[in-house]
Amino acid sequence: MSEGVWCPPRARGPLDAEVRIPGSKSATNRALVLALLAEEPSRIEGALSCRDTDLMIAAIRELGAQVEPQGDTIVVTPPPRLHPRSGRIDCGLAGTVMRFIAPIAALANGDVTLDGDEAARVRPMAGLVRALTDMGIEVECLGEPGFLPLTIHGRGRVRGGRVEVDASASSQFLSALLLAGARFDEGLEIHASTPVPSLPHVAMTMEALHARGVEADVARVSVLHGGETPTDWRVHPGPIRGGRIIIEPDLTNAGPFLAAPLIAGGQVRILDWPENSTQPGAHWRELMTMVGGRINRDDDGHLLSQAMGPISGIDQTMSEYGELVPTVAALAALAVSPSTLRGIAHLRGHETDRLAALEESLTRLGVGAQARLGSLVITPRPPSGAELDSYGDHRMVMFAALIGLAVNGVSVRDVEAVTKTFPQFVDLWEAVVATGAA
Numbered sequence: 001m002s003e004g005v006w007c008p009p010r011a012r013g014p015l016d017a018e019v020r021i022p023g024s025k026s027a028t029n030r031a032l033v034l035a036l037l038a039e040e041p042s043r044i045e046g047a048l049s050c051r052d053t054d055l056m057i058a059a060i061r062e063l064g065a066q067v068e069p070q071g072d073t074i075v076v077t078p079p080p081r082l083h084p085r086s087g088r089i090d091c092g093l094a095g096t097v098m099r100f101i102a103p104i105a106a107l108a109n110g111d112v113t114l115d116g117d118e119a120a121r122v123r124p125m126a127g128l129v130r131a132l133t134d135m136g137i138e139v140e141c142l143g144e145p146g147f148l149p150l151t152i153h154g155r156g157r158v159r160g161g162r163v164e165v166d167a168s169a170s171s172q173f174l175s176a177l178l179l180a181g182a183r184f185d186e187g188l189e190i191h192a193s194t195p196v197p198s199l200p201h202v203a204m205t206m207e208a209l210h211a212r213g214v215e216a217d218v219a220r221v222s223v224l225h226g227g228e229t230p231t232d233w234r235v236h237p238g239p240i241r242g243g244r245i246i247i248e249p250d251l252t253n254a255g256p257f258l259a260a261p262l263i264a265g266g267q268v269r270i271l272d273w274p275e276n277s278t279q280p281g282a283h284w285r286e287l288m289t290m291v292g293g294r295i296n297r298d299d300d301g302h303l304l305s306q307a308m309g310p311i312s313g314i315d316q317t318m319s320e321y322g323e324l325v326p327t328v329a330a331l332a333a334l335a336v337s338p339s340t341l342r343g344i345a346h347l348r349g350h351e352t353d354r355l356a357a358l359e360e361s362l363t364r365l366g367v368g369a370q371a372r373l374g375s376l377v378i379t380p381r382p383p384s385g386a387e388l389d390s391y392g393d394h395r396m397v398m399f400a401a402l403i404g405l406a407v408n409g410v411s412v413r414d415v416e417a418v419t420k421t422f423p424q425f426v427d428l429w430e431a432v433v434a435t436g437a438a
């Protein structure tokens with residue numbers, strides 16, 4: 001990816017914008033893998049088109065699916081049996097591709113090597129590799145053990161049964177097993193041996209399975225810290241249905257647009273906000289209220305975010321919705337009081353070590369920031385302009401955009417990183433900020 005520098009625009013006045021956010025990355029990539037495993041064709045409507053979904057399309061084609069993108073609809077015809085074509089899958093930097101495809105590759109007849117960007121080679125895979133190996137699947141790590149590149153020696157079938165997984169580094173290990181489990185001879189009974197982050201994403205996986213007629217449930221919950229947390233899941237063996245599925249807008253990617261009026265004043269309306277959603281971004285409503293915004297879903301189903309006054313700092317455990325942290329960190333930097341974001345050690349294995357990237361970027365801007373093992377403390381001070389890095393991470397571009405609304409002289413290197421999930425981001429952002437110039 002090239003090294004384009006973007007200077008995000010400064011807001012000149014209160015915003016007044018309406019934004020349609022493209023489809024959810026997580027939902028699109030779940031729909032694509034289930035379409036590969038289904039017994040009949042699927043029609044995925046409202047699908048996202050970005051680097052991560054392009055990589056997933058290439059991956060399912062590699063395993064034999066026929067894929068026809070038609071605008072924001074993708075029609076997938078699954079193969080009768082999974083056969084690798086070239087035997088190589090490029091995962092780019094997509095966690096969903098490297099994790100979701102690994103157990104599916106074991107169902108293919110032949111070897112499949114998964115590799116990706118250099119930065120992908122340090123993203124955790126060990127918990128998943130261990131679970132696959134425990135199930136008798138032959139996984140060969142070609143570099144460092146527990147990391148890409150790795151080869152799955154597929155034998156055309158997987159017995160399944162009971163398996164334990166340490167998904168503390170990524171909920172995607174668990175989602176990956178759940179997504180493939182119905183195609184294993186005995187289905188799967190999965191026990192999570194450690195707390196799982198990003199639980200809404202696991203609920204999203206269950207929802208995607210149910211939408212495709214798969215019998216799957218939470219088999220056990222434990223009471224932890226006063227709340228109920230699932231620890232065991234079951235997926236029954238059986239066919240996966242195809243047919244039509246509609247993808248919700250990506251609520252995580254809506255976050256910077258919801259946050260913008262809190263910084264610049266005015267209002268932003270996000271069109272077609274689902275009433276209920278398993279996406280972590282469903283939590284924006286409470287989070288934006290906590291930091292001092294006003295947010296309401298109107299009768300037409302649109303979500304309106306409005307400025308109310310100064311931004312307040314928060315002390316919040318964010319393990320369930322860690323994907324939202326870079327946007328919350330930008331708001332925290334511009335708040336009138338300090339913030340502590342907790343329970344986010346797993347962000348160190350995201351597109352970049354996000355705790356280190358946020359600490360470094362905030363420090364460059366002159367804002368107080370301290371990354372601890374699993375938390376980030378932000379002490380606001382008036383930021384000054386700085387050249388920031390995207391670290392190859394789409395969400396760090398969005399972080400820079402938010403800071404740039406309030407601060408002159410902010411720029412971000414390697415803005416192309418944003419195409420990972422949101423190729424239209426820069427154009428949409430500039431159009432939204434321009435509504436404040438009148």
Ligand SMILES: O=C(O)C1=C[C@@H](OP(=O)(O)O)[C@@H](O)[C@H](O)C1
Pocket residue numbers: 025026027095096169170171172175197198201322323346
């Ligand atoms: O299953 C998914 O689609 C995702 C799960 C989460 O991963 P982690 O549990 O690794 O945070 C999230 O951060 C990622 O962006 C998407």
Ligand SMILES: C=C(OP(=O)(O)O)C(=O)O
Pocket residue numbers: 093094095096323350351395421
């Ligand atoms: C962590 C993220 O992505 P991935 O699906 O690559 O893990 C993200 O989009 O914030």
